[in-house]
Amino acid sequence: NEIIYQEVALFKVPTESLYGEDIIENTVRKYNAKILEVTPVYTVIEKTGHEEEIDxxxxxxxxxxxxxxxxxxxxxxxxxxxxxxxxxxxxxLDKYHKE
Structure with missing residues (x-):
């Protein structure tokens, strides 16, 4: 493939969901996402990847x-x-496909 492509997605989740069980934290690790910001109310998660990974x-x-x-x-x-x-x-590329 001659094109490199990605998407960037941001998810906002309640910070309280990070406490107690490590479900959200483990999910962030599993999908190789990043935690960008943590406040007492919310946490922002970033995922860069292909559409299927973000979905x-x-x-x-x-x-x-x-x-x-x-x-x-x-x-x-x-x-x-x-x-x-x-x-x-x-x-x-268009010319190539028309030939």
Whole structure:
């Protein structure tokens, strides 16, 4: 594949869900996510990865009833090609597929 792509997602969960059982903390580790901010009221979790990974983490956190807010970037991408302008790369790719 000639494109590297990722998404970024932020999850806001109640900080109290981090206390007691380690379910949320273990889930964050399992999905290789990061805790960005912890306040007495809420905790923000960041997950960078592919759509399927973010969806899986969302489903897992929702199972615990802990997602208060959720947002995602959508796919962001960069080419591996020596073509520096993404639009040029897409045009070349389109020509290739039409041939």
């Amino acid at each position: 899986a983490l969302f489903r897992q956190l929702r199972e615990y009833g802990e997602v208060k807010q959720f947002t995602r970037s959508g796919r962001i991408a960069i080419t591996k090609s020596s073509t520096e302008h993404f639009s040029d790369y897409l045009e070349a």
